[in-house]
Amino acid sequence: MHELSIAMSLLEIIERTARANGMSRVTKVLVKAGELTSVEPESLSFCFNEIKKESIAASAELLVEVVPLQGCCPVCGSDFDIKDSKLFCSMCGNRDIRIIAGEELCLFQVEGES
Amino acid sequence: MEVKVVSNILKANELIAEANRQVFERAGIYALNLMSSPGAGKTTLLEALAEELGSEIRMAVIEGDIATAADSERIAAKGVPTVQINTGGGCHLEAGMVARALDSLPLSELDLIIIENVGNLVCPADFSLGEQDKALILSVSEGSDKPKKYPAMFRRSSFLVINKIDLLDRCNFNLEKAVSDARSIQPNLDIFPLSATKREGLAPLIDWLRQKVESIKGRR
Ligand SMILES: Nc1nc2c(ncn2[C@@H]2O[C@H](COP(=O)(O)OP(=O)(O)O)[C@@H](O)[C@H]2O)c(=O)[nH]1
Ligand SMILES: [Mg+2]
Ligand SMILES: [Zn+2]
Numbered sequence: 032m033h034e035l036s037i038a039m040s041l042l043e044i045i046e047r048t049a050r051a052n053g054m055s056r057v058t059k060v061l062v063k064a065g066e067l068t069s070v071e072p073e074s075l076s077f078c079f080n081e082i083k084k085e086s087i088a089a090s091a092e093l094l095v096e097v098v099p100l101q102g103c104c105p106v107c108g109s110d111f112d113i114k115d116s117k118l119f120c121s122m123c124g125n126r127d128i129r130i131i132a133g134e135e136l137c138l139f140q141v142e143g144e145s
Numbered sequence: 146m147e148v149k150v151v152s153n154i155l156k157a158n159e160l161i162a163e164a165n166r167q168v169f170e171r172a173g174i175y176a177l178n179l180m181s182s183p184g185a186g187k188t189t190l191l192e193a194l195a196e197e198l199g200s201e202i203r204m205a206v207i208e209g210d211i212a213t214a215a216d217s218e219r220i221a222a223k224g225v226p227t228v229q230i231n232t233g234g235g236c237h238l239e240a241g242m243v244a245r246a247l248d249s250l251p252l253s254e255l256d257l258i259i260i261e262n263v264g265n266l267v268c269p270a271d272f273s274l275g276e277q278d279k280a281l282i283l284s285v286s287e288g289s290d291k292p293k294k295y296p297a298m299f300r301r302s303s304f305l306v307i308n309k310i311d312l313l314d315r316c317n318f319n320l321e322k323a324v325s326d327a328r329s330i331q332p333n334l335d336i337f338p339l340s341a342t343k344r345e346g347l348a349p350l351i352d353w354l355r356q357k358v359e360s361i362k363g364r365r
Contacts (some may be wrong), residue, residue: 033236033268037154044152052148062154067297069267116296118330126332130300136271138152145146 038078054143100133161240165275181282183264195223
């Protein structure tokens with residue numbers, strides 16, 4: 032359960048972004064959370080809604096999009112979805128793949144009024 | 146107004162982790178982040194390693210726990226410098242806590258630092274501490290289905306200790322399946338089945354650590 036510390040970092044980045052773009056109020060925030068991160072979207076929203084109250088994002092809605100795992104195979108070059116933690120190439124069977132999506136935890140978009 | 150940012154939320158931790166990494170590199174220290182669920186045997190394994198390696202390799206231990214100094218006292222009893230971090234409820238260590246712990250260690254006199262993370266199979270995987278490698282302990286009493294249930298931990302680890310093999314018969318643990326599931330998540334995973342309390346099967350792990358320490362000292 033470390034969504035609180037993540038929510039705090041998130042709010043900090045939102046406040047910085049809002050100030051840099053001359054916003055007076057943040058209305059909506061989009062976060063992308065990879066499937067392979069330990070973030071529980073519901074508990075992140077809960078924490079965010081608790082700590083946003085006194086901030087520029089007091090009335091902001093938080094959307095957390097879970098990014099499914101995707102891999103890419105350095106042997107045959109194919110991209111593919113990774114299901115059920117099957118971390119091998121679904122085309123050629125190679126096991127030493129690269130993960131290209133599903134490990135990120137990022138603030139993706141901030142919407143607000145100036 | 147819509148602003149695209151794409152800003153890593155874990156960036157603050159990663160910046161400190163990078164600073165720790167540079168501290169380790171400058172001092173020629175091999176740092177390992179040891180993770181497992183509570184009770185898998187992290188502290189017991191560290192006690193065994195302190196006994197086996199303590200006189201040969203200059204090592205220190207950073208103990209992460211939610212509360213109490215019980216674990217650091219166990220390690221310090223083996224004559225190895227130890228720092229206790231209490232997270233006060235936090236479910237994982239963060240790089241800043243390790244940075245502060247490093248202040249109280251004699252870095253120039255060390256070749257190996259092992260960091261015992263808070264017992265948790267989920268959260269520590271997301272927080273780099275600046276270590277060169279992460280490692281995971283799975284004990285046979287936890288069941289052989291864990292690799293599939295906690296893939297992030299297995300994916301990011303360099304080696305896996307399967308501990309408490311003295312209990313294999315009693316725990317209905319399918320060693321072959323655990324090994325193949327773990328390798329399907331991380332094909333480069335080195336796997337060391339052992340018993341930390343019985344001090345059995347430690348030799349391959351000790352060789353592995355010795356090689357890492359030597360290769361880093363060689364670069365110094
Ligand atoms: N049977 C058996 N018990 C073990 C072994 N290693 C650790 N234990 C026991 O497991 C319990 C938890 O060990 P500890 O090292 O404190 O786990 P930690 O929470 O991961 O640091 C203790 O009672 C240990 O004695 C082992 O190899 N075999
Ligand atoms: Mg312990
Ligand atoms: Zn392929």
